[in-house]
Structures are given as structure tokens and as C-alpha cells.
Amino acid sequence: MLDALRSWVFPSACEGCDRPGPALCAACAPAVAIHFAIDGIPATALGAYEGPLRDAILAMKRGARDPLAAFAQLLDAVTIDGALVPLPTTAARAAERGFDQSIALARAVAARRSLSCLELLDKHGLPQAGRGREGRLAASGRFRLKPGVALPPAVTLLDDVCTTGATIRDAVALLRTLHVSVERITLVARSETQLQGR
Numbered sequence: 171m172l173d174a175l176r177s178w179v180f181p182s183a184c185e186g187c188d189r190p191g192p193a194l195c196a197a198c199a200p201a202v203a204i205h206f207a208i209d210g211i212p213a214t215a216l217g218a219y220e221g222p223l224r225d226a227i228l229a230m231k232r233g234a235r236d237p238l239a240a241f242a243q244l245l246d247a248v249t250i251d252g253a254l255v256p257l258p259t260t261a262a263r264a265a266e267r268g269f270d271q272s273i274a275l276a277r278a279v280a281a282r283r284s285l286s287c288l289e290l291l292d293k294h295g296l297p298q299a300g301r302g303r304e305g306r307l308a309a310s311g312r313f314r315l316k317p318g319v320a321l322p323p324a325v326t327l328l329d330d331v332c333t334t335g336a337t338i339r340d341a342v343a344l345l346r347t348l349h350v351s352v353e354r355i356t357l358v359a360r361s362e363t364q365l366q367g368r
């Protein structure tokens with residue numbers, strides 16, 4: 171609500187430096203993408219989950235539209251193979267926020283590039299926030315296929331933040347059992363805890 175009010179009173183400003191313009195100005199946007207792999211699948215994040223990028227992600231989760239548009243634009247440079255599939259949050263969390271940021275971002279990215287955005291997955295169980303690292307690593311089987319969807323042969327998964335990678339591995343495991351090839355993983359940010367044990 172405050173973000174909506176702010177964007178009405180003050181048209182779009184950078185989350186990092188408050189300069190009028192896009193939600194991440196050229197100076198505050200991450201300069202170099204992070205390329206890594208999760209279970210051998212190439213993954214790209216716009217940057218580390220810190221500083222202005224983190225601020226912009228938190229603003230997006232509060233419902234601000236400008237950061238979402240800025241991320242979609244920055245993701246233009248990232249390779250996507252196959253259909254774009256967002257990793258949804260739980261229905262309870264999405265209802266609490268009023269929207270699902272990964273799905274909203276995937277729709278924006280797909281629209282810019284005339285790709286298909288396939289909302290294949292539902293997530294159930296408790297949201298990860300508030301659970302410990304071990305609890306998150308142990309979480310499995312949290313996704314299920316939406317009823318009645320047609321499966322593509324190959325997909326790129328999209329999520330906002332990757333912390334341990336457990337959520338992504340969970341989705342990859344499900345898709346592999348369905349013979350869907352996960353070609354790439356696209357992320358807005360990677361939390362540096364990802365570096366541990368990798």
C-alpha cells in the first residue's frame with residue numbers, strides 16, 4: 171500500500187539511490203550476472219541477494235510493480251530455453267500477499283520476449299520463510315503438477331531468490347519423473363548461503 175501510494179505521489183524511483191527513473195538505475199543494477207549450476211543444470215542470477223537488488227526484491231514482494239518491470243527488463247539478457255515455468259509460492263502465501271511474485275515476473279518476462287509462460291506447478295505445505303536451513307534442505311515433494319496441464323518437453327524454471335536450492339531441486343525432481351527436461355534455471359538473485367557445500 172505504501173509503495174502504491176509512493177509511486178502515485180512520486181513516480182518511479184530507484185530502490186537503491188532514490189533517483190527518479192526505473193526501480194533499479196544503471197548504477198544500482200547488478201553489473202554482472204552470476205552463472206552457476208544446480209545439479210548440473212545451468213543457472214543464472216542477476217546478482218547476489220544484497221544491497222539495492224535485495225531492496226528491490228523485497229519491494230516487489232510487497233506488491234510494487236516498478237521492481238518487477240525492472241527485473242523483467244534485466245532478464246532480457248538471460249538465455250531461456252523451452253517454456254518458462256515459474257516456481258510458485260504456496261496458495262496461502264500468495265493469498266496473504268495478494269499475488270505470486272514468481273508467476274507475475276514470469277508472465278512479464280514471457281510477454282517481453284513472446285515466450286510461453288506455463289504455470290505447471292502448485293506448491294503445498296508451509297512456506298519456507300521462518301523455517302531453519304535444515305528444515306528447508308529437508309523439504310521435498312512440495313510441488314505437484316496442476317491438473318489438466320499439457321507437459322512441454324523442455325522448460326526453464328524461474329524463481330525470485332535461490333537460497334539453498336532445495337526448492338528448485340524439488341521442482342526439478344518432480345519434472346524429471348514426468349520426463350520434462352529442465353534446461354535452465356533463471357533467478358533474480360542468489361543468496362550467498364548457496365555457496366556453502368557446493
Ligand SMILES: [Zn+2]
Binds near residue numbers: 186187188197
Ligand atoms: Zn540507483
